[in-house]
Amino acid sequence: MTLSSSMEDYLEAIFEIAKKTSAVRVRDVAKRLGVSMPSVNGALKNLETSNLIRHEKYEYIELTPEGTVEAEKIATRHRIIRVFLSELVGVDDETAEEEACRIEHVLSPGTTEKLTDYIEQNIKRPFPHSAHKKTVNDLEPGARGIISEINAPGIMRQKLMDLGLLPGTLVEMVRSAPLGDPIQIKVRGTSLAIRRSEARTLIIEEDTDEPGGTHRYRHGRKSEQR
Amino acid sequence: MTLSSSMEDYLEAIFEIAKKTSAVRVRDVAKRLGVSMPSVNGALKNLETSNLIRHEKYEYIELTPEGTVEAEKIATRHRIIRVFLSELVGVDDETAEEEACRIEHVLSPGTTEKLTDYIEQNIKRPFPHSAHKKTVNDLEPGARGIISEINAPGIMRQKLMDLGLLPGTLVEMVRSAPLGDPIQIKVRGTSLAIRRSEARTLIIEEDTDEPGGTHRYRHGRKSEQR
DNA sequence: TATTAATGTTAGGCATTCATAACTTAGTTC
DNA sequence: GAACTAAGTTATGAATGCCTAACATTAATA
Numbered sequence: 001m002t003l004s005s006s007m008e009d010y011l012e013a014i015f016e017i018a019k020k021t022s023a024v025r026v027r028d029v030a031k032r033l034g035v036s037m038p039s040v041n042g043a044l045k046n047l048e049t050s051n052l053i054r055h056e057k058y059e060y061i062e063l064t065p066e067g068t069v070e071a072e073k074i075a076t077r078h079r080i081i082r083v084f085l086s087e088l089v090g091v092d093d094e095t096a097e098e099e100a101c102r103i104e105h106v107l108s109p110g111t112t113e114k115l116t117d118y119i120e121q122n123i124k125r126p127f128p129h130s131a132h133k134k135t136v137n138d139l140e141p142g143a144r145g146i147i148s149e150i151n152a153p154g155i156m157r158q159k160l161m162d163l164g165l166l167p168g169t170l171v172e173m174v175r176s177a178p179l180g181d182p183i184q185i186k187v188r189g190t191s192l193a194i195r196r197s198e199a200r201t202l203i204i205e206e207d208t209d210e211p212g213g214t215h216r217y218r219h220g221r222k223s224e225q226r
Numbered sequence: 227m228t229l230s231s232s233m234e235d236y237l238e239a240i241f242e243i244a245k246k247t248s249a250v251r252v253r254d255v256a257k258r259l260g261v262s263m264p265s266v267n268g269a270l271k272n273l274e275t276s277n278l279i280r281h282e283k284y285e286y287i288e289l290t291p292e293g294t295v296e297a298e299k300i301a302t303r304h305r306i307i308r309v310f311l312s313e314l315v316g317v318d319d320e321t322a323e324e325e326a327c328r329i330e331h332v333l334s335p336g337t338t339e340k341l342t343d344y345i346e347q348n349i350k351r352p353f354p355h356s357a358h359k360k361t362v363n364d365l366e367p368g369a370r371g372i373i374s375e376i377n378a379p380g381i382m383r384q385k386l387m388d389l390g391l392l393p394g395t396l397v398e399m400v401r402s403a404p405l406g407d408p409i410q411i412k413v414r415g416t417s418l419a420i421r422r423s424e425a426r427t428l429i430i431e432e433d434t435d436e437p438g439g440t441h442r443y444r445h446g447r448k449s450e451q452r
Numbered sequence: 453t454a455t456t457a458a459t460g461t462t463a464g465g466c467a468t469t470c471a472t473a474a475c476t477t478a479g480t481t482c
Numbered sequence: 483g484a485a486c487t488a489a490g491t492t493a494t495g496a497a498t499g500c501c502t503a504a505c506a507t508t509a510a511t512a
Contacts, residue, residue: 006469026490039470041491058477058490089344091337102332111317111325118315122348232499252460265500267461284460284507 003050005105008074009033010043011052012104014061015071024061077104077112084119087196136185137199139173145204146170152201163192165202229276231331234300235259236269237278238330240287241297250287303330303338310345312423319423362411363425365399371430372396378427389418391428 003011013032017024026044030037044061047053052067063071081103085096107115139145147169150157164187165171174191175184182193229237239258243250256266270287273279278293289297308326311317317325333341365371373395376383390413391397400417401410408419 004468027488035469036471037490038472038492042469085337089337089340091340095334095337099332099334099337103329106325106328106332108321108325111311111315111321114315114317230498253458261499262501263460264462264502268499 003070007043007046007050008105009101010040011047011063011067011071012074012078014053014063015068015075018063026061029061073109074104077107080112080116080119081107083196084115088119088122093195134204135200136171136173136194136202136204137176137183137196139171139176139185139204141173141176144170144172147202148205149203150201151203152198156198156201160194160198160202163194164188165192165194171202171204229296233269233272233276234331235327236266237273237289237293237297238300238304240279240289241294241301244289252287255287299335300330303333306338306342306345307333309422310341314345314348319421359429361426362397362399362420362428362430363402363409363422365397365402365411365430367399367402370396370398373428374431375429376427377429378424382424382427386420386424386428389420390414391418391420397428397430 010029010033013029014024017028017032021028026037026040030040033040044053044055047067048055052064052070054062054064078100082096082100085091085099086093091099134145135151136145136147147165147167149167150160150165152160169187172186173183174186182195183199185192185194185199236255236259239255240250243254243258247254252263252266252270256263259266270279270281273293274281278290278296280288280290304326307329308322311325312319312322359375360371362371362373373391373393375393376386376391378386395413398412399409400412408421409425411418411420411425
C-alpha cells in the first residue's frame with residue numbers, strides 16, 4: 001500500500017489539525033489544503049479504504065492507529081526537510097515550509113534517515129563563531145545562561161527584544177530536541193517558544209547551575225506532574 | 227508558462243539524449259523514461275505548443291533555443307541535488323540519481339541557488355582526512371599527481387584499477403567544475419571520466435609541474451587545437 | 453522490388469485529482 | 483418547531499498523464 005502525494009497531504013493535514021483542535025472536520029481539511037470539500041470527501045473514502053482513517057457520514061474524521069503512524073512519518077520527513085532548508089541552506093522560513101511540503105512526498109525513507117544524520121552532525125556548527133561564543137541554542141535542556149549580546153538583524157532583533165530577551169536576561173532551556181524547532185525556553189518564569197535561528201543570535205555568558213536549577217531537580221519536578 | 231513535472235522530465239530526457247546521440251527519436255525518449263511511445267507523442271505536442279521543441283511527423287525531435295535553456299536549468303537542478311545527496315548526505319549513487327529526478331521538479335530557483343552555494347561551501351571538507359591526504363579530487367584543472375593509494379571498497383577499487391588507475395600512475399586533472407560530476411582526468415594520454423566520489427578515493431603524492439606540464443603551456447596547446 | 457521489421461501515429465480508454473452544481477443533514481435562532 | 487445557515491454529500495465533468503490496440507510510415511533485407 002503506497003500513498004500518492006495527494007493522499008499523503010490529506011493524511012498529514014488531518015494529523016496536524018487533530019494535534020490542535022481535537023475534532024477534525026471536512027471543512028478544516030479543505031481550508032488547510034486549499035481544495036473544495038468534495039475533493040476532501042473523495043480523499044477520505046480513499047484513506048478509509050486504506051484503513052488509515054475512520055469517517056462516518058456527517059461525523060468528525062478520526063485517524064486509526066495505522067494512520068497516525070503513517071502521518072507521523074510524513075510529518076517527520078516534512079520537519080527534517082524544513083529544518084534542513086531553513087537552518088543549513090538558509091532559505092527563508094516561509095519558502096522552506098512550502099518546499100518541504102513538496103519534497104516530503106518524494107524523499108525515500110532511507111534518504112530521510114541519512115539526511116537526518118547529516119543535519120544532526122552539521123546543525124551544531126553552522127556559524128564559524130559558534131566555537132567561540134555560546135548561544136541560547138547551545139544550552140542543554142535545564143541549563144541556563146545570561147544573554148550578553150543580540151547578534152540579530154533589525155526586525156528579528158526587535159522581535160526578540162519585544163519578547164523580553166534583552167542583554168542581562170536569565171534564560172533557561174526547557175525543550176530542545178535535536179531537530180526540534182521552535183525550541184522552548186523559560187524567561188522570568190514564563191515559557192517562550194523561539195526559532196532555533198533566533199536562539200542562535202542570542203549570545204550568552206554561561207550561568208553554572210544554581211540551587212534549584214540542576215538537571216536532577218527538574219526531572220524530579222517533571223515526574224511529579226503526572 | 228510553467229511546465230508540469232512530466233513535461234520537465236520529457237524535456238530533460240530529450241536534452242540528455244541529444245547530448246549523446248545527435249538524433250533524438252520518439253523511441254529513445256520512451257525508453258529512457260519507461261513510458262510508451264504514444265505517451266511521448268502526447269508530450270511532444272504539448273512541448274511544441276510551448277515552443278520548447280520542434281517535431282515534424284516521423285522526424286527527429288529538436289530542441290528550440292528556448293527549450294535548450296529550459297532543459298539546462300532542469301539538468302542543473304538535477305545535478306545539484308544529486309551531488310548534494312551523494313556527496314554530502316552520503317546516499318548511494320543510484321538512489322541519489324533516482325531521488326534527484328523527483329526532487330528536481332519541486333525545488334524553486336531561489337532554493338536551488340541557495341543550495342548550490344551551500345554545497346560549494348561544504349563540499350570541500352566532507353571527509354576529515356581531506357586536510358591530510360590529497361586526492362585526485364583536490365587537483366585543480368591542469369595540475370598533476372601520482373596515485374599512491376586506492377582507498378576504495380572492493381568493486382569500486384576493481385573498477386578503478388581496470389581503468390588503469392593504479393598506484394604509481396600519473397594523473398592530470400582536465401575538467402573539474404565546482405559541482406561537475408563526473409570529472410575528467412587524463413591518464414597516459416587518454417581522457418577518462420570518473421565520479422567525484424571515486425576520485426576522492428585516489429590518494430596522490432603531488433607532482434609539481436614539470437617541463438611541458440605547466441598551466442601556461444597547456445593553454446598554449448589548447449588554443450593550437452582550434 | 454516485395455516483404456518484413458522497426459518506428460511513429462491516432463484513437464479510445466482508464467485512473468487520479470481537482471472542480472461546480474444541486475441536494476441533504478445538523479445545528480442555531482427566532 | 484419553522485426558518486435559516488453552515489457543513490457535508492452526491493453527481494458529474496474537466497485536465498493530466500498514462501495505457502493498449504490498430505493503423506501508417508520508414509528503413510532494412512531478401
